[in-house]
């Protein structure tokens with residue numbers, strides 16, 4: 001009863017409570033709803049953040065390990081090209097090689113026709129075999145094997161004439177793949193007399209870093225996949241065979257990469273030739289069995305050529321030789337993708353392999369499982385980017401890679417030699433002159449000529465890669481090379497932070513070195529100059545202008561050296577304190593031999609750069625840097641160099657003897673100490689060049705020298721000679737004032753001032769001790785002689801050795 005009365009009164013009670021506390025209740029409910037909504041909102045945000053991270057600031061200045069993930073985007077020039085700094089446009093120079101960038105996204109319908117599987121007809125009564133030897137070589141070994149193969153084949157061919165049934169084989173022709181047009185040999189066989197048929201022999205090393213080999217491979221792959229080209233455009237060849245050179249010490253097994261690029265080329269050649277592998281891929285370990293393997297392989301290809309020559313075709317005897325079906329293991333992959341009865345005999349099974357694109361089409365169309373709607377013979381939609389049913393092969397265009405990954409041998413080699421790699425494509429090193437200056441033992445020639453104290457100078461590059469393989473470059477065996485920038489790109493301010501931090505760290509490490517002068521050590525903790533040279537090609541870096549601007553804002557002067565192969569970048573470069581172009585030869589042939597450029601139109605590029613230099617000579621100090629290599633670019637080239645000076649009218653011409661680095665790479669490039677000129681030889685060359693220029697009424701004179709570095713300076717006397725005295729030094733403070741607009745320059749267009757001229761920041765007169773004939777050593781520094789050497793030998797350029805051998809001591813070396 002009691003509970004009944006409570007229930008009866010409940011509504012009235014509740015109503016009373018509502019009237020008494022309604023404000024509180026309403027407020028509580030509203031607050032609760034607000035809290036719940038807030039919680040839901042916050043959780044939603046958190047989920048969103050974790051799903052799609054907000055990109056971090058590209059220029060965030062935190063002391064972090066310089067990994068590419070920290071950069072704005074891991075992308076190449078096109079996305080990051082904030083200064084419109086393009087790779088050389090076709091208007092400036094013709095495109096270098098046929099490299100099609102970007103994946104082919106064309107989708108089309110291709111009728112399932114049979115591929116062209118011609119068996120090159122060879123009439124042994126009338127036809128001749130023309131062997132073509134192709135090779136690619138970065139440090140020279142494969143080039144030597146190629147020329148040995150050439151000789152061996154030639155002498156073997158001469159013995160064939162005496163045979164009972166002689167075969168007709170012509171003397172081989174050798175081609176360096178780096179210098180041929182791919183289109184001339186790898187899209188179709190070269191044009192020839194009707195009765196001459198080609199046989200390809202390809203010798204290749206393997207490099208697990210980005211090199212010119214990668215470009216060749218990419219090209220073969222693209223040719224095969226180009227829907228406009230027959231999938232087997234080289235099927236008219238009589239046959240081909242590949243031999244790979246690798247190093248089992250570093251890459252012990254094939255799984256670990258032994259001869260992997262030769263294997264790849266062999267695979268693509270099998271496809272391009274419609275399986276004309278005449279002899280199996282040979283592979284030799286350059287530190288082991290290479291001789292034996294190569295001999296076996298040569299014998300094999302000789303046997304095959306005889307068989308062809310006698311009209312027996314590629315034959316089908318030895319496993320993997322004549323019968324392309326047995327040797328095409330690369331297509332097993334593709335075959336596995338197609339449903340083939342496992343019980344089928346091997347030959348029958350391989351008959352059902354994916355021969356090429358068209359065959360894939362027909363196979364797929366016949367398979368109801370693969371497409372129930374398809375009927376045999378009907379067109380099949382094909383995406384040419386992904387025609388394989390399983391993505392086992394690499395994509396056509398790979399994502400940009402790091403230029404020098406931390407795991408690469410290049411990285412190991414560079415760091416071992418004291419370079420610090422910043423990000424993945426920049427480097428910095430403290431040069432021996434910086435160390436020398438810190439100890440009061442003299443600065444490099446740039447101090448004598450221009451007033452740059454070496455202990456205030458940082459040597460760096462934003463691109464360790466370049467587009468040449470100069471014979472005197474110590475790195476030419478391993479440096480990343482390329483004609484276009486296709487690497488992950490690091491942001492300019494990260495590069496700046498990275499190189500300066502690394503430089504200061506290296507300076508600090510000099511603290512305990514005996515003889516370091518405390519005042520110089522203190523001064524060195526403020527970088528004043530940057531030599532953008534080191535190794536590689538600085539203007540290859542897409543954001544070079546931003547990097548230069550950062551340096552100028554920090555009052556760091558810039559000496560930039562480029563290799564005269566990138567006219568578009570040169571034309572759009574912001575003015576630097578001093579702009580160098582390497583002039584390694586005076587004519588096309590010589591330049592080809594010494595710089596071994598990757599660009600086929602290297603001479604046109606070189607000349608275009610000279611013209612650009614001429615145009616820009618009124619806004620900045622321009623310099624020709626000649627590196628003399630005896631036996632390569634000295635003899636009879638004086639007039640040629642004078643022609644180039646006449647063409648570009650640089651402010652200065654620096655002539656220096658080559659530095660011999662003594663590495664095996666230099667040796668295999670054919671360089672030895674004999675190629676390093678004596679100082680007297682350099683001086684004699686300069687005297688001749690000067691006379692030649694004077695005879696042409698060009699206003700150049702010999703201004704200064706630095707025997708210590710085997711370096712002499714010619715200068716335009718109308719611009720850098722005042723009151724009968726040379727004035728080659730730079731007023732750096734004035735340069736920055738001009739840069740910041742604090743003082744007005746005197747470069748005019750019509751009546752308007754449009755900028756500054758090199759004459760606006762000419763510094764003090766060239767010091768007496770630096771003038772031609774005075775040696776170039778600052779008397780305030782202490783000359784340190786190597787053991788057993790002394791002032792007596794100075795005429796031969798003797799001086800500080802810094803661990804150089806006696807021979808090296810006789811010929812001065814210079815580092816920049």
Ligand SMILES: Cc1cc2nc3c(=O)[nH]c(=O)nc-3n(C[C@H](O)[C@H](O)[C@H](O)COP(=O)(O)O)c2cc1C
Nearest residue numbers: 137138139140141142205206207208246247258259
């Ligand atoms: C940086 C570098 C990377 C290399 N990568 C490989 C490799 O991945 N697999 C291999 O078998 N050999 C590799 N090698 C060894 C070279 O292929 C071998 O030394 C070859 O003989 C070099 O030929 P070349 O002098 O004609 O350039 C590499 C060598 C270097 C210096």
Ligand code: SF4
Nearest residue numbers: 466468470473535536
């Ligand atoms: S341009 Fe410089 S880095 Fe490039 S190959 Fe020549 S010397 Fe070496």
